[in-house]
Amino acid sequence: MATIPADTRLAPGRAAAGRLRAVIKAAREAPQAAVVILGGLMLVAIFADLIAPYDPTLPVQGANVFDPPFWMEGGRAMTLLGTDFQGRDILSRLIHGARVSLIVGLMGTLVAGSIGTAMGILSGYVGGWVDQIIMRVTDAWLALPAIVFAIFLAAMVGPSMWNIIIILGAVYWTRYARVIRGEVLTLREREFVKLAEIAGASKWRVIKRHILPNVMNTATVLASLTVGVVIIAEASLSFLGVGVPPPQPAWGLMLSEARSTLMAGQWWLTVFPGLCILLIVLATQLFGDWLRVRLDPQLRNL
């Protein structure tokens, strides 16, 4: 460890600056559309309270229910995208809905990724009966239809945003566990792991210093592909009435509320939230594809 010549070691400040430069360089290469959409939505979500013209949970003063968007007859400039069945501003609800979708998408992916990666490493590195148990559990998990399972859990524990995050994390972790276990099985036989073991490193240290950093690329690629899936799953659950509870604005919930008046032809209630979901998932897909090619050539054909 101490044999590295002093002059080749980077000063902490220079290392951080180098990393920052690498991030900026990577952001330049990433697909522009995806970065713009994701970055824009993130800003919208963070500053939702400042951007949104009205309170998303209360009817707009002076507006009617089912006001159409401003370019249609009867539409007004005060409610740009119209109002819903309670006279609430659609645009404000969409802006606040971005927050819900992004939080659930990112946190749900984080929960799924953490559980899955931990299980995968444990299963692959420890092996033996631990491996057997974890793999049989993932098999059983994969045999259950994911959305059905999530609906069932959500109906049991009751609707709330944080419950949904935990449920979706608990449903989608198996994918990580499988892939990462496979990766760890090959890593375990590599020389640097063997040498670390011979040098007397504890199992915990080997996992922390040698295994985990080497599976992070795969985990990141999987995560970027999971975000979109989790966002659609959240919208589905909210749509079915077991997700984010009203009056909180979530895109899936807005679609669900729009469904009861769909036959009356108030299309703006249905079209706008759906377009938002489409946009965010499209952006994560593009970004995930790019990340996959960049970080892990082996996963290219997945």
Place this chain on the structure above:
Amino acid sequence: MNSWWDNVAKGVALLGLSIPGFWLGLVLILVFSVWLRWLPTSGAGDWRHVVMPALALGWYFAASMLRLTRSSMLEVLGSEYIKLARLKGLPDVVVIAMHAFKNALIPVFTLAGVNMVVMVNAAVIIEVIFAWPGIGRLLYEGIFQRDFPLVQGVVIMAGFMIVGINLVVDILYAFIDPRIRLTR
């Protein structure tokens, strides 16, 4: 590859994977039932009731299969036996339709099996939207009426369907690809 047609296909696939099926269902109802009044909004009956649920359910899977077929075709077209077939002087149509496509179908076929399993999932929401009297909606109602024996029954049945589909796909493999012989 890299022609305008390829770009269109890639675009369609990307869009297909990003559109939530249940939203597509709602938009279809809006267009074909509310505005054009061509198709009934919900329920089961003759073929007209099947069109929209099938489209809404199949959309995502069509996109994923398009993607896989594309990459699979590219891989097969680069292989030795395709070069040989071309060298023999076979016309392009024969090479692509008879030699390449058949072999490119193998991974697509696996995906079709996996997709059928995943469809059990997606079908719940589509059945709820179109009031289709299937097991998906049965399950949905069971959950909300706290009828847990019913829910357990449907979930176990779905599990059996998944295992069954996987088995059938494995067996059909041997018929499609003579290189694969299931040995113990």
